[in-house]
Amino acid sequence: MYILAIDTSNQALGVALLRDNELVGEIVTNIAKNHSIRLMPAVDYLMREVNITPEQLDKIVVAKGPGSYTGVRIGLTTAKTLAWSLNIPIVGVSSLEALAYRAKFSNAIICPFFDARRGLVYTGLYEIKDGNMVLVDKERNILFSEWLDHLVEKKKKVVFLSPDIEKHTELIQSKLEDYAEIPKMAYHIAKPSDLALAASDKEIDDTHTLTPNYLRLAEAEVNWIKTQKEKQNG
Amino acid sequence: MMNETYILGIETSCDETAVAIIKNGRETISNVVASQIESHKRFGGVVPEIASRHHVEQITLVLEEAFKEAGLSWDDIDAIAVTEGPGLVGALLIGVNAAKALAFAKNKPLVGVHHIAGHIYANRLEEEFQFPLLALIVSGGHTELVLMRDHGQYEVIGETRDDAAGEAYDKVARMLSLPYPGGPHIDRLAAKGEENIEFPRAWLEEGSFDFSFSGLKSAVINKIHNAKQKGEPLKEEDIAASFQASVIDVLVTKTVKAAQQYHVKQVIVAGGVAANKGLRQELEAKFSETDIPLLIPPLRLCTDNAAMIAAAGTINFEQGKRSGLALNANPSLLLR
Numbered sequence: 001m002y003i004l005a006i007d008t009s010n011q012a013l014g015v016a017l018l019r020d021n022e023l024v025g026e027i028v029t030n031i032a033k034n035h036s037i038r039l040m041p042a043v044d045y046l047m048r049e050v051n052i053t054p055e056q057l058d059k060i061v062v063a064k065g066p067g068s069y070t071g072v073r074i075g076l077t078t079a080k081t082l083a084w085s086l087n088i089p090i091v092g093v094s095s096l097e098a099l100a101y102r103a104k105f106s107n108a109i110i111c112p113f114f115d116a117r118r119g120l121v122y123t124g125l126y127e128i129k130d131g132n133m134v135l136v137d138k139e140r141n142i143l144f145s146e147w148l149d150h151l152v153e154k155k156k157k158v159v160f161l162s163p164d165i166e167k168h169t170e171l172i173q174s175k176l177e178d179y180a181e182i183p184k185m186a187y188h189i190a191k192p193s194d195l196a197l198a199a200s201d202k203e204i205d206d207t208h209t210l211t212p213n214y215l216r217l218a219e220a221e222v223n224w225i226k227t228q229k230e231k232q233n234g
Numbered sequence: 235m236m237n238e239t240y241i242l243g244i245e246t247s248c249d250e251t252a253v254a255i256i257k258n259g260r261e262t263i264s265n266v267v268a269s270q271i272e273s274h275k276r277f278g279g280v281v282p283e284i285a286s287r288h289h290v291e292q293i294t295l296v297l298e299e300a301f302k303e304a305g306l307s308w309d310d311i312d313a314i315a316v317t318e319g320p321g322l323v324g325a326l327l328i329g330v331n332a333a334k335a336l337a338f339a340k341n342k343p344l345v346g347v348h349h350i351a352g353h354i355y356a357n358r359l360e361e362e363f364q365f366p367l368l369a370l371i372v373s374g375g376h377t378e379l380v381l382m383r384d385h386g387q388y389e390v391i392g393e394t395r396d397d398a399a400g401e402a403y404d405k406v407a408r409m410l411s412l413p414y415p416g417g418p419h420i421d422r423l424a425a426k427g428e429e430n431i432e433f434p435r436a437w438l439e440e441g442s443f444d445f446s447f448s449g450l451k452s453a454v455i456n457k458i459h460n461a462k463q464k465g466e467p468l469k470e471e472d473i474a475a476s477f478q479a480s481v482i483d484v485l486v487t488k489t490v491k492a493a494q495q496y497h498v499k500q501v502i503v504a505g506g507v508a509a510n511k512g513l514r515q516e517l518e519a520k521f522s523e524t525d526i527p528l529l530i531p532p533l534r535l536c537t538d539n540a541a542m543i544a545a546a547g548t549i550n551f552e553q554g555k556r557s558g559l560a561l562n563a564n565p566s567l568l569l570r
């Protein structure tokens with residue numbers, strides 16, 4: 001079974017091809033360059049390199065966010081259209097969960113996060129239980145300082161993973177002190193092959209209704225809801 | 235024997251997710267449009283982020299519907315045409331990336347299409363082109379006069395220097411507290427009103443086919459403000475009628491002049507504002523005084539759709555133009 005995994009949800013662009021649980025090939029770049037231009041050529045290149053044609057694919061796995069709205073949509077649109085046109089199943093995996101896999105041999109609580117600007121982050125908590133990655137505290141969009149206060153209360157070791165880790169290391173260490181564990185830089189970039197592994201025990205999504213995991217309403221919607229409430233109260 | 239060409243078209247440049255299949259550039263086999271207008275109404279205009287969110291939710295559904303409606307299979311499709319610009323970048327990206335995925339998965343040629351070329355080619359679904367041809371494009375984002383000496387050749391001889399005609403309509407509609415989209419409401423009000431307010435007409439310098447609507451827009455806004463301040467009564471119908479008269483006067487006069495100067499064999503009107511009754515009537519009246527045939531597409535082909543993209547894409551395909559898998563959305567793509 002050939003699985004194509006795609007991740008363009010954050011700065012890194014990742015494409016991987018697996019035969020069952022075995023890695024056939026993988027491309028990851030971690031540079032600020034246009035995903036829309038580069039995704040399809042990367043898939044094309046990888047598949048040519050390993051001599052696999054689109055018809056040989058059996059499953060598509062995609063990182064569905066959170067992350068850059070545009071990046072998430074580029075990956076999801078490409079993955080959904082591939083799955084639909086090739087008539088094969090698709091599985092969407094949270095970008096946070098994919099990142100959490102970088103600490104899959106850790107006994108600590110795993111806290112993947114993405115910077116969401118203005119002090120906010122997209123985050124959640126994962127843990128390895130009986131060899132499986134399990135979400136133990138739901139994904140959310142939250143002020144990072146507030147989130148760290150919440151983590152301190154757990155009084156347990158937490159591994160932090162984020163492509164934006166450098167910006168936040170100081171705050172993490174000041175709040176969590178010895179409870180914080182921060183691996184070397186290279187561990188903070190999600191691997192698309194992990195994405196494919198994460199999907200292996202997940203149910204197939206409906207291709208048409210699979211939507212991004214934004215974790216946040218569009219700003220126009222937030223404002224609209226606010227004015228509706230004001231109207232009701234006023 | 236002539237080969238049959240089937241082109242799949244995809245259009246997502248603004249707030250419609252659209253897919254169509256066109257035969258030989260002129261025959262609509264299927265034409266599916268999922269409009270988001272109801273969702274954007276509450277915001278009083280198209281919100282780009284919301285538009286992009288809807289497109290990603292709709293794209294495979296609309297693709298499936300277009301194939302179902304056509305009763306065709308992938309073997310029948312010769313190429314995939316997609317709007318690469320201009321438009322809202324986040325919205326365009328959905329169509330472009332879907333098209334690239336299809337081209338890759340099904341090993342089909344990919345052709346990028348200019349949105350305005352699409353609007354022009356909507357007319358070819360009704361009648362064959364005669365060159366040279368003049369196209370007047372009026373929509374929410376565009377006011378342009380394009381000269382075509384042959385298929386796939388576009389020469390922009392006039393364009394707006396500030397606001398598109400459609401933008402001026404939306405702004406005035408908002409001033410009059412009309413619901414979004416305002417164009418049709420102004421058109422309706424104008425039909426009941428009297429042209430009794432003198433609004434400016436921007437002719438620009440002698441011989442120019444360019445447009446400018448920002449002065450008119452400001453004049454209308456000032457008129458409404460002043461009347462309100464002085465407590466003078468102003469009939470909305472009359473404002474609408476006087477505003478529309480100014481827009482139409484400039485559009486029609488310049489179009490007729492350009493058509494005569496370039497000795498065109500055909501004049502076509504395209505874009506959402508081509509649905510405007512006042513504009514249609516005036517164009518028909520003025521061109522009936524000339525011997526130049528005027529083509530205005532039916533309403534369903536005036537608004538954004540993918541049939542027009544597939545129709546324009548057919549020409550690109552036949553002329554050997556191809557896009558690679560690195561095709562990107564280009565929000566400010568030039569027509570050439």
Ligand SMILES: [Zn+2]
Binds near residue numbers: 373538
């Ligand atoms: Zn348009």
